Amino acid sequence: MLVLSSPSGAGKTTLARALLQAESGIDMSVSVTTRPKRPGEVEGKDYIFVSQEEFSKLRDKGDLLEWALVFDYSYGTPRAPVEHALKAGCDTLFDIDWQGAENLTKTAPKDLVTIFVLPPSAEALETRLKGRAQDSPEVVKRRMAGASNELQHWDEYDYVVINSDVEESLRELRAILAAERLKRDRRTGLEEFVRDIQKKL
Amino acid sequence: MLVLSSPSGAGKTTLARALLQAESGIDMSVSVTTRPKRPGEVEGKDYIFVSQEEFSKLRDKGDLLEWALVFDYSYGTPRAPVEHALKAGCDTLFDIDWQGAENLTKTAPKDLVTIFVLPPSAEALETRLKGRAQDSPEVVKRRMAGASNELQHWDEYDYVVINSDVEESLRELRAILAAERLKRDRRTGLEEFVRDIQKKL
Secondary structure (H helix, E strand, O other): OOOEEEEOOOOOHHHHHHHHHHHOEEEEOOEEEEOOOOOOOOEEOOEOOHHHHHHHHHOOOEEEEEEEEEEEEEEEEEEEHHHHHHHHEEEEEEEEEEHHHHHHHHHOOOOOEEEEOOOOOOOHHHHHOOOOOOOOHHHHHHHHHHHHHHHHHHHHEEEEOOOOOHHHHHHHHHHHHHHHHHHHHOOHHHHHHHHHHHHHH | OOOEEEEOOOOOHHHHHHHHOOOOEEEEOOOOOOOOOOOOEOOOOEEEEEHHHHHHHHHOOOOEEEEEEOEEEEEEEEEEHHHHHHHHEEEEEEEOOHHHHHHHHHHHOOOOEEEEEEEEOHHHHHHHHHHOOOHHHHHHHHHHHHHHHHOHHHOOOOOEEEOOOOOHHHHHHHHHHHHHHEHHOOOHHHHHHHHHHHOOO
16 A cells, blocks of 8 residues: 655646556556546546545445544545555555544554655745646645645655655656565565575575 | 675676666675685776785774675675765675675665675576586586575565576566655755645645
8 A cells, every 4th residue: 555645736646647657557546535526537546536425424434444534624534445446456646635544544554655755946836736726825825834834844754755756756656666565574474485495505 | 875796697797787777876896705716807897805814904993884704715895895885875796695685784774785696597506606607517517505595585685686698687677776766755955846836736
């Protein structure tokens, strides 16, 4: 379970998509949210869009691995797809905020690898936050405050990637994924493999 | 501090050299040993070759970070070059056996990343162990027993790399190095970097 967090506008979503395209054996966790769909967003791909009532029902039934309230809207991680992927030996990528990451850490600390994506500078972040033409100035202002708040949590993550260049950041994310897959306690069948070699020597 | 261990004949030394050639900011720790120089080995590059008396003196003066006895010969890690490299922000690669790795873990657990290199099969290992023409059959036999013993310690390492293909294994080692360098607790100056961004927002 690979978690990507960052302030809105640091390029996390672009990186997440690039990583999924570059790597096999890893799928995206699609969050449920009560926030309205933005133009261009696809139901079931970007988010599963639900009403507050539907959200509450999912939460109360225990169908969410974690959930959090961000800017008045609720966000959550459906439990079933993640558990299914893990059973199948497939990794899951989470594009969630620090609250989601913290909640996941409580739920499944052992399987979790967390990465914080930092913007290269305040200017780059501001440009990107203002660049979303569909948002009102008030929403932009609020998102700037939110970004500052999210930034505060960078030091709760395992890894930090500074997103100065998408290609370089993608290389870094792929290195983290590759290395984590090589960790001894994540590898299965090695005990038998080594015993076999020893027997034949 | 990156530690590579493996049974003799798994290709560790080739990999270590390839890694040093491919990466910057990492230097090899050259061990001192009382074992006689093999044909082709270079003093000061492959090992620092010393007498048992000289070795004991270094050890007793505290000039060795760790030391171990392997096949009747003593091997040790000079302390000064490692401390110098760490102070300069440079990584150090160690090509040492499980005893050396265990000793280093006791000395500097926080800075240590350990990798065990496994051979792809018993056959490959045997072929390589027999392939060293300069060694007598008795030495080969003894080294096979030693390899089997070294193999036993694979599960004390952070990462495991199966060396089926040198290029692929080199990619894996580079990924581990890159990922470890991205770990939050190894990065310096980030606190100030984030504070600067927050101020400007």
